[in-house]
Amino acid sequence: MTGTTPFAFEFAPAIAALPFVSFLIALAFGDRMPKGGALGGILATAGSLLLSLWVFVTVSGGSAYVHDIHTWTILDAGGALGDVNLHFGLLLDPLSAMMLIIVSLIALLVHVFSLGYMNDEGETGLPRYYAGLGLFTFSMLSFVMADNLLQAFMFFELVGLCSFLLIGFWFREDAPPSAAKKAFLVTRFGDYFFLIGVVGIIATFGTSRFAVVGDAAAAAFPVEAAKVLGVTEGTATAVIPGGMDPQLWFTILGLLVLGGVVGKSAQFPLHTWLPDAMEGPTPVSALIHAATMVAAGVYLVARMYGFYLLSPTALGIIALVGGFTALFAATMGVVKKEIKQVLAYSTISQYGYMMLALGAGGYVAATFHLMTHAFFKALLFLGAGSVIIAMHHNENMWDMGGLKEKMPVTYYTFLSGSLALAGIVPFSGFWSKDEVLYEAFVHGLGTAGTQGTLLLVAYAFGLLAVFFTGFYTFRMVFLTFHGEPRSDTAKDPHGVRWNVKGPLAVLGILAAVVGLVNMVPVKKLTGANIDFLHKWLKGPEALKAQTSVAHYTDGDTSLLHEGAHYVAGTLAGGEVGTVLISAAVSLGLALAGAGLAYRLYNVPEPVEHTDKLGAAKDVLYNNYYQDEFQVFLAERVTMPLAKAADTFDQSVIDGAVNGVSSVSLFSGRRVKRVQTGLVTNYALLLTLGFLVLLVAMAATGGWF
Amino acid sequence: MAVPAEYYLVLSAGLFCIGLAGILTRKNALMFLMSVELMLNAANINFVAFSLYWGNLTGQTFALFTMALAAAEVAIGIGIILVLYRNFGDVDVTDAVGMRW
């Protein structure tokens, strides 16, 4: 940070505060306001967007910003750590600036879209809806701007709450509350590990700051960790429990935090909540369950990437989980009937890619894919929302067909998003996904030993998933828009208004072109310096602090090399050849998938071809029985255990308590029988008692 | 001191036990009362005997007290036995078992 604080940063807290105000307004006065509080939300998110853009511009001008806004509390940890300052703060750097724009933009668009999806459809409870959106936007933006892990965790949980509230928006029905519960619970399970991680990091380092910008006095845990491992020089302050090997301990901490990531970003095995979350209103799915909240996990890994880079094991696991999830979810997407279900599995799959990228050292690739995916997936969801409006809230694709002519705007924008999702050049998804796969490929090739093998396996998963992605995407497109209408509503769909079409148009364009910001293959081929995103994330020269991507990726001294020991390799054709081969293979697979979909489903009267899958069909329909497994865990293991505990508690523990009382009363009833009522008995007992005392005294007194 | 003190003790203990036995075996309230008198007199024997043994008058004086009190006790006792008879129609102490446990 140079000189005085740029003006934009002074206003940065308002980015989050504005939606919070809109939340309060919607909550308090929503039912007395036009549009149920939507206008406030639109204004607030628009304001946030503008401020985000301002911050973006300021950051690109070479400034970054860390600022403590509110000291939560200062804990006295004693010993080496001393006072632990827990606070809410801002970290504005290229990564967060980019993410701010994504979030506020999509939030704005979703607010607008909701006018069409919710207000125009005459929903009740709109103030609650917009309050939820406002609170979510606030939480998400605060999460993005967090300068420490604790704050990140807090808002990570809060977005979970908003997700819960919005999934369960239609609480009068049975399915949404159930889905909401599941969403919160499954992510909570992940957050459990995350929280241990946060606690562990704070207990280890005495701070949970992500980065040090400007202020050298403050410590940041990735920096300290690197010092402990000797990757960077300096004296570190860290308390490792039980004299554990620091490397191992950091890996454990990283994996614990990863638990939250896996939950929130719907990675295997905690992905099961996301498809259910589609019970929520579609704009919510677009905002929360596609573009932003689900991205929080990935964003978090990127945020503390410097820490993960110190642990090759953690990285390997991230890559493997990501690659596997990408493939695993994609296969499930191919048999789904509801349009939103397809998109849900697709979302899981795409976040798998991002995780793969992060695990493979592709920091920029992951971030890039995060951005493009945010746009095209939000677009697809909103498009699906438009279709759902048209279909009177029937989501079954087998009831659709031929909507292309009836709703051209929706169709073309949806197509744009689909092309991006499938990874067809030159749509945005191609560029980002290509880079993801490329990173995994080259690092897999170059890195020796198990690490490299692991990356190659993950790469293979990802590559295979490309084919399925192409297939399910276009199966969806063809079933929805092409062929003959297969139901009465599809013949005469409900129209949509500007408030639906507008956001679609914006996102449609973005989905098509946003990939151009980072055309790495083109750069490699032509040498043109058009990897703008790389440059952006790397930050201006003034900003090459620990947060910047340069530190992660550039050269032999980068953490990627020093910490994770990743080395880039190439195939026979050198770098350019590798780029080309990689791109060609993935594009080819995508086209193959799309082509298969075209053959099977782009017909007037498409039929299900799932029978050809044989035994695999049931498995896929049932999502690999993952839900069943989790339900089994909940209902057949946990509940009986709880009931058993309850029985034990009531019978044994409480039984003991009641037993003491019963025994006392019982002995009381026995004892009082001594009092027979016969005075001669009393005389006898009295005499006997006296004799007993006499004998006792004589015995102890040694009279005999 | 012709008779050793132990003999008096044995005598009084015997008397005491006889009285006690009477109490334990008799149901008639009057017999009960008489047995109590026997026991008190057992005490009196001791007092008188050991008064002699110790050479002071304390024991003898006390024996007088005991007798007076025994008389008072009997007076009260007879009164109670009287109302017992009126209420229960008998002087059998085992009749009065209205309260127990």
Add this chain to the structure above:
Amino acid sequence: MSSHASLFALGPALYLAATGLLVLVLDSVGRTTRLPFALGSAVFGVAAVGAAAVAAFTGGTLLGLGVGAHAFAAMNAFLVAFLVYLVDPSGSNRLLVASVAVAGAVFSLGNAAYYLAYFGTTSDAQAALLFGDQLVVDQMSLLFMAIAASVTALVALASYDYLEGHAYQAEYYALVLLAATGMSLMAAANSLATVFVAMELASLPSFALVAFLKKNRGSVEAGLKYFLIGALSSSFFAYGISLVYATTGSLQLEAVASALSGGTEFVGMLGIGMLMLVGGFAYKTASVPFHFWAPEAYEGAPAPISAFISSASKAAGFVIAFRVFTVAFTPAGLFASLGIDWVLVFQILAVVTMTLGNFAAATQENVKRMLAYSSIGHAGYVLIGLASLGGVASQGDTVLGASMMHLFVYGFMNTGAFLFIALVEYWGVGRTFEDYAGLGRKAPVACAAMTVFLFSLAGLPVGAGFLSKYVLFFGAVSAGFWWLAAVGAINSALSLYYYTRVVKAMWVEEPNGELELQGRPTGLYAAVVAAAVVTVLLLPGFFPIAETAIEAANAVLPNAGDTTTAFFG
């Protein structure tokens, strides 16, 4: 000081006796002629004033103060009686005799309090020894005289309503007062002879009082059992005295102690004798195994008499036990080495008594009988005071004092509880827990008072019973007998259960059927409320009681209190 002068120190006892006689006199006077009485009263009053004048000349000594106080009190008592008589010469004597009885008891109490204050404020105050050391008036005597007097006052006050419609009321009060006299003398008894005589003086009227309701089979049965067991116990006691006398040749307690200070060859005889003495005390205090009379006597007797016997009589029984064992059979260690470990006997008695009392009380259906058993339980608690004397010697005064504190407080809370029963009997409400259902709504004040008594008995801090019980446990622990305290604790918890049953019945349960209460008997109410107020006030005002009790214990324990002589000056 001369024994004649110090006779006034026995004032509390004398007052009770005098009042008892006065009651009889008044009663007869009312029936025959009034004038002699009026004249007699006036003469008494003048005599009292004269005595006061004598006091003025001899001021400064215990004697002088004593005369002055008695004179003043006597004058007042007689003037009150006289006035009552003059104002309502033709009315029934009922109110009169009751008032006189109450007044006499109150004066007795005032007297005791006065002397206690004297002891408390005079650093070199000496105990008064009377009649060749046969009687002693020290703080312990006075404290227990105060207990007897306060219980008597409450009982007399309550009896006014309770006896409505009964014959022989004057005799009733006279018996109560004479029994109370006996109890006061028990407190002062310093020889086995006076102990025995005083005990009989207390017992004999009590027998008659228990059987006072001549046409009530319960009352008669109670009287019979009380009498029979009492007679049996007193023969045990007399025989025990004779054996002790046989061993030591003496009845006066200090003389017994000095005779035994070098040990004795008649260990067996002495041991049996002492055990028989224990039996006598156990009978008087309703301790196992001489307790069998208690449940029936308390249940069958008129409720005020139950209150009287279970509070005052029990306290009197304890005071002689305290005195005999701390003065005559001391130090405990000597007797333990002789093979007569009386502390052990009291430990056994304490444990068995409290356990039996509380366990039997827990399952009663009749409230009065429950209280009877609980009274046995409390005897067990108080026995801890004697049972802990063999431990840390310097803490003996704490634990013995704690026993006295408990008895003092017990005198109010237990009396109050039985008087509440009297109130309920007056109303004709049944005797079982079920019958008490919903009583709290009909008679909130009385039930609130009863709640105070019960919780205080259970050791909850709504009354001084909390402090006295915990000081007792505290003392036991301090003397090293934490296990006695633990047994007490178990029992205390159980007692909470059954006391609460009454509270539950009164406040929690719904009334079954029509519950109509006839009348608001002023005397009963006054007695119950007074007892409750004192019980509560003693909680913050516990200090004087504790101080007095510990000093009293200190005075009788020869080797205790070395570390605890410094009290608040």
Add this chain to the structure above:
Amino acid sequence: MIDGTIEALLAVTLVASFAVLVSPDRYAAKLATALSLLPLAGSLVMWSGFEPAGNALVDGESAIGYMSQVEWFDLGGITLQWFVGVDGVAMPLVVLTTVLTTLALVSAWTPISERQSQFYGLVLFLEASLLGVFTALDFFVWFVFWEAVLVPMYLLIGVWGGPRRKYAAIKMFVYTNVASLVLFIGFVALVFGLGDSVATFGLPEITQALRDGVAPDGLPGVGAESLKLFAFLAMFVGFAVKVPVVPVHTWLPDAHVEAPTPVSVLLAGVLLKMGTYALLRFNFTMLPDIATDLAVPIAVFAVVSVIYGAMLALAQTDLKRIVAYSSVSSMGYVILGLVAYTTIGVSGATFQMISHGLISGLMFMAVGVIYNVTHTRMVSDMSGMADRMPVTVGIFVAGAFGYMGLPLMSGFAAEFFVFVGSFQSTVLPSAPVFTGAAMFGIVIVAGYLLLAMQKTLFGEFRLDTDYEVGRAAFHDVAPLFVLLLLVIALGVFPDLFMEMIETAIEPVASIGGGA
């Protein structure tokens, strides 16, 4: 030396209690509520003017605010005294008590229709006793108040409770009384073991003596170390019942289920804290060496309480029982924080007392408001309550998330502090393992609360009543709202209490040798 502040606080509350007891039923509710504002205001004034830093027991006079100390009487060489005052641990609890009492009184307006003056009077009496417990610094004074709490509690549950109120009330009464007796004997034995080195029952003096390394002389037949161990165990058992710690917890669910709403609020909100407060004051401040020796078993009890309590809550079908068992679970965190012996852990535990007081109060009140309308608390009986009572349900949901430890609410702050503190404990072997195990509670708590909410609050509205189910009255909802705001305020600004707590805890934790 009499400061008069705390005396005034106690006296005002007691007088208010008696005034309400004798007032006519129809004025009792409003009168009690109005009068309860006096101690509330008093405690807030005390809080705002509170300055001392340090622990009342360890740092002595300088750490005690509003101190009064007068000798009362002497007992076996030990002087009993009137000794009251507050430090950074007691002050928040005093505020908690007054705040919750006022709110509980308001929440009683609807459900309590019979014998109102008695009810409100007893609640105020309860408040006075509770205030006494938290301000007393002499053992005997403390014990008087400690036991005095039971009396109004018994009556409040017994008279105004549910169908099994008699059983529940007597169980609570006797169970906790037994515990008191045990701890009494343990503590007194300890004090006597100390011999001449202590002359009073003043907690600071006893603490000082033990801290100065005065080894108890022991009692006849009991050595010094075994006496300390014995005293520690006796007190631990005694307080554990009150907390309650598994396995001596079974009185609590019964008491909660039967108690009327306002009483449940105070029971969960304040009474349980008496146990943990006492554990902190007695066991952990006075006998740190024993506490650290026994760290592992105590931590096991803590973890078992957390997990087992949560599992029990999962199995319940009565909303109140769910919240009751979850209290058992939450109080386990307090024990964990205490045994950690780090400043953060013990402070966190103290903070959790406050936080749990507010949140559990909120939850019980919310369940009560729903019950006022539905007349049932069985999960299976109702569905879709959100349809009819949107505001109440909204606050219920917020409170439930607070219970789950949602950030920016006090529960998260408290649990987080406890976790950090116990994680870095040097006293507790394998501290991270214990911490991690206990933390699993946050998953189960989410499980049962979400499940219960799904079944009762959401879904289609269904409730078999012969009357129209309407919204709750304003005065029913208002206290909920206030509590929610407080929970959030403490979640965002934990330093409202945390700072003063930490200054008071630091000397304690440093005894334990923790970081």
